[in-house]
Amino acid sequence: MTKRLVRFDGGDGVDNYVNQYVVVAIFIFLGILLPAAALTVGRLLRPHKPNDPKRTTYESGNEPVGEGQVRFNIRYYIFALMFVIFDVETVFLYPWAVAYNKLGLFVLVEMFIFAAMLFIGLLYAWKKKVLKWNSV
Template sequence: MGDWHIYQNNYLIVIAFLCLGILLPVIALFFGKLLRPNKPNKIKNTTYESGMEPFHDSRVQFNVRYYIFGLMFVIFDAETVFLYPWAVAYNKLGIFALIEMFIFTAMLAIGLIYAWKKKVLKWT
């Protein structure tokens, strides 16, 4: 019963950080809008892309394969993020970590084989 003040203090810290995390961006955006120059005109409101006038609607539907290909890149990029620190600390981790990393890379290899069989990696 006497330990409640310790937990209450922890919650106050979390609430304070949550409030700061919300308030600071709102205040920064408010002051940015207040201080920036705002002189819109017809030329400034046009679409600009490499100096050329747009010749069709910008909402073009892309093939889903481009997104899947991008997700595959992100997945294998994340694998590198996990694999590098493991390789640096390999001597300290032991055989259990070797087995865990083997399971991790095997699961990623299964995902790669699945994507290969579904022809996700073909860039056509």
């Protein structure tokens, strides 16, 4: 016989359902309390000695030279975006590939639709010559 955190007269189903939410509430409470306590203790125990070198942009002792802003070519952004899209596709395809035997034909069709949509997007990017590095 298991111990119950909260007791209701609604039967075992209600008790189990409520107990699951109690566990989630405890984890949320601890997830907020522990970081807040660590930050508070850190703030109370750290030495507070502000001085001019600590307030500068770089604490390494070197004076900053030049501007902090650097312009990047927009093509880096496009390739990074394409990488993220196909990386997310891999994240979605892996669980499907692991559990394919148990899922059936419907999930196979859904995954082909998902892959086809990504392939159509890749063809569109290729047609617009987004993937050519030297194009202007």
